[in-house]
Amino acid sequence: MENSALINILSSPKRIVIVCHKNPDGDAMGSSLGLYHYLTLKGHHAMVITPNEYPDFLDWLPGNETVKNAKDIPQFAKDRIAEAEIIFCLDFNTLSRIDQLATPVEQSAAYKVLIDHHQQPQQFDFMWHRVEASSTCQLVFEFIEMLGDKALVNKDIASCLYTGIMTDTGSFRFPSTVAKVHRIIADLIDAGAENSVIHRNVFSAYTESRLKLLGYCISERLTVIPEKATAYISLSKDELKKFGFVPGDTEGIVNYPLDIKGIKLSAIFIEREDGVKISFRSVGQFSVNQFSRAHFGGGGHDNAAGGQSTLSLQQTVEKFVTLLDSYAQDIINS
Ligand SMILES: [Mn+2]
Numbered sequence: 001m002e003n004s005a006l007i008n009i010l011s012s013p014k015r016i017v018i019v020c021h022k023n024p025d026g027d028a029m030g031s032s033l034g035l036y037h038y039l040t041l042k043g044h045h046a047m048v049i050t051p052n053e054y055p056d057f058l059d060w061l062p063g064n065e066t067v068k069n070a071k072d073i074p075q076f077a078k079d080r081i082a083e084a085e086i087i088f089c090l091d092f093n094t095l096s097r098i099d100q101l102a103t104p105v106e107q108s109a110a111y112k113v114l115i116d117h118h119q120q121p122q123q124f125d126f127m128w129h130r131v132e133a134s135s136t137c138q139l140v141f142e143f144i145e146m147l148g149d150k151a152l153v154n155k156d157i158a159s160c161l162y163t164g165i166m167t168d169t170g171s172f173r174f175p176s177t178v179a180k181v182h183r184i185i186a187d188l189i190d191a192g193a194e195n196s197v198i199h200r201n202v203f204s205a206y207t208e209s210r211l212k213l214l215g216y217c218i219s220e221r222l223t224v225i226p227e228k229a230t231a232y233i234s235l236s237k238d239e240l241k242k243f244g245f246v247p248g249d250t251e252g253i254v255n256y257p258l259d260i261k262g263i264k265l266s267a268i269f270i271e272r273e274d275g276v277k278i279s280f281r282s283v284g285q286f287s288v289n290q291f292s293r294a295h296f297g298g299g300g301h302d303n304a305a306g307g308q309s310t311l312s313l314q315q316t317v318e319k320f321v322t323l324l325d326s327y328a329q330d331i332i333n334s
Contacts, residue, residue: 017084021092022051028091030164031136033063037156055248057205062156084110091136093118134176137164155192162193213243228328231257234269254279264334271313278307284334
């Protein structure tokens, strides 16, 4: 796509809204706030609006205090979106990922820009999209670079972008962590990102109950099916309540079953008020994106995807276990 139209639009100060997907993670918030700091530096009036709240371990991000949660102030969010001249959509591929903000964004006359790395994105006015990118934060860095402003990346921008690259690459170990990603990370550290502090801020900020929930998941709720190279965890509403669940507490738990030698597919099933929320992880060729799209109304990336189910928790798990029969060979050979 031609970059000049966007460059032209950004050449004078604009009213800009940045939105990210619901239940924002490190990449969603890091990219949104990184872009926010950049656009603000350039003289734009920018604002980050999230569809709902995000976990406490992201509260330290520079600019956190400026973020508006649309769940708390829905009318305000709608008004800002309606009057925006540019809307940046970050870290999601279709408007359904932003819940109640989808209609206002769709109806807004703003010029709409997508910056994202999820598969099969819908059409936007301007697309800065690459499935191979490690993270949306990487894409925001490359976006700033494309605009000729790499030298403007300061400590605030660098800290935000470092965070999302770190979380979306599983601390720089997923296959998406190509040499280019490490070069960008080096640039971000040069620009002031305190890598060691950021790791502790994000990964060593557990509450006691969150750590105990993790221990409980592994010791009491883990089912391993070695002959299908699969392991999964399921959690009921009551169990979450017992551990004083707050959003973000279950984040990352799905990665642990993959630490078992030989396990190539992992899933976590979490019972919610409105159904069962599912996360899938895989190693190698087995695409959880395709698997989830086909059976659990979700998607994402080849090795990390979300899904959902309106069946009961038990029925959802049974459906998953039954499906494994026809996928076992693919998973084992992954
Ligand atoms: Mn992402």
